[in-house]
Amino acid sequence: MKKTTTRLADGRELIYYDARDDAVRDAVDRRPLEPVATAAEIRHDRLLGDSVAIASHRQGRTYHPPADECPLCPSRDGRLSEIPAADYDVVVFENRFPSLAGDSGRCEVVCFTSDHDASFADLTDGHAALVLEAWTDRTAELSQLPGVQQVFCFENRGAEIGVTLGHPHGQIYAYPFTTPRTQRMLDTLAAHRQRTGGNLFDELLAEERADGRRIILDGDHWTAFVPYAAHWPYEVHLYPKRRVPDLLALDDEARTEFPQIYLEVLRRFDRIFVGRGGGKGGAEGTGAAPTPYIAAWHQAPVHAADRAEFALHLELFTIRRTPGKLKFLAGSESGMNVFINDVPPEAAAERLREVASES
Template sequence: MAERVRQTVTRLADGRELIFFDDTEPYVSATATRESHDRRVLPPVAAMSELRRDPLTGEWVTFAAHRMDRTFLPAVADCPLCPSTPETATEIPAGDYDVVVFENRFPALGAHGDDSASADTDRDPLWSRRPADGRCEVVAFTSAHDARFADLGPSRARTVVDALAARTAALSEVPGVRQVFCFENRGAEIGVTLQHPHGQIYAYPFLPPRTATLVERAREHRARTGRSLQRDVLDAERREGTRVVWSGRAWTAYVPAAARWPIEVHLAPHRDVPDLAALGDAERDELAMLQCDMLARVDRYFEGVDRVPYIAAWHQAPVGDDREHGRLFCQIFSLRRAPDKLKYLAGSESAMGAWISDTTPERIAARLREVGP
């Protein structure tokens, strides 16, 4: 069987890894090969990040002061994710591309974590500190600067899924990595620094707080019932049906019963799988179609709003310990609560973590069904 996506690994001028994921000719069949050369002169990446554990919560906080100088909303002509031209050399040393993954030049986590990064701080044993080892990658979904994920179509979206799956598998093998987190931020309201359609991958050396909570709840549920918590939630949502937006052969999209955000929908596989790398071909095909569909519905949610800001976050099982308590799902959510209003995380949410919703999950699901194709 012919290969659907061909990977080509190369290096940027400062030594960072870049991988082309080609799904078009002449590259996918290797009729032609990628011969890329980064003609820029770049200093080595200096990621002096460190982790400090909050003694009051036990949570790790990452400090990455070098990110203060990262690229911020450049003009289209200066976009670092557009293909290179004879006049402009970008992060992608090619005149065109399908999907590309490369190491972030301004990583929050990196193998260059330096324990002396905050040598001026006190050394009280209450403040546990360690280098912020890990890896941060950028995923450019398309060479088209003004496109959106929903515009990619199922074939190119499937290539993105394949790229995320391949990187999940590779990063899960890196010593010390505890979780691989794939996500897309879209919109200035979310805080994006580049408008070009792209996502990111973080390989954390610790379990993030949200994952730690999910694992603990799943562990308690299994000890009490002998079953998977996320499987039971999915089955209950499908039985109830009120909050189901779409259901197919391999996936269901539903609004969770305790949705926090003004728009929120979860994409869950029917089969118990730990991460994207574990998905089969049919599951990946349906997921690519479903993700384009749901993101298009999000953009149609409000009358008169062309592009709704959102985060698409892939929750994957931990690497190593507690892997059996994780289950893959995608959480798509937006902080826009009206055409001209945002949901701000004020006192109750930010200080106490006690969420107050301005709508109901049933209304969200009804609207997402209404704006479907």
């Protein structure tokens, strides 16, 4: 991998990650941009004990542009975009409309490929491995920034999820606090360790593998499964078999196998609704867009005292529960954070096994 760092016209950092060591990245951003002005602010909710990012400047962010005006495509044919080069492998840059900025953290955009019409599932094993290297490198760099407490790499895909740019991309948030979800995991982990002396992550993974009914894929170094208490209609957790706290701690064998496992899971997500509700012609057999999803890396907080006890894992889920129907967060979920799942996890796992790629 070759890493090349440059600056956009408004001063934001941009980084090229190339598979070829001889790649030359000398294109200059020629857009007449003013320096980015943000109004990001973190406010603490004293009653719930969590934090809210107030970012009014995001009201003006780019919203569903036509494909020929996509800001994440390369700059070519006289059109200038966020990426000055005429082509690229993987690119990371500071978000022009960040939810977190300055003392309140940092937000970055990760462009997985220059192909506007592709998806992560379309990547080769080698290209997906390059994205993993980019995630790992940014985790290392962002973890060193003053005030950063947690690094979160994730992808939102699909208009149903709320994605406003169709180009295949993800984001990285560097939070100035430990997120509520992670803190809850840490608290539960600590309570279990005090009560039993064991590691709850290790036990849950061992129990899922022993049960077997919810296992999707079981490789040499990774296991993918639908969790026993899945919140979402189709939800898969992907764990390395050797517990590590973050992406930096993965060994070479786990890095090599990850693209094979993850890409297969993503491709199954794009097939789970095929043949249900219509003929061929789209991910659902109805000409609809491929399965919308959120893919979220869970890493240990940077400065947590017990971070070695945390287990790096990826959680992938879709809000689609059946062809043409979405799982909306209604009163119980939104108002009380009590999820109601219409799809039994065992049935979801069986469906995800049914749609395995042909060997």
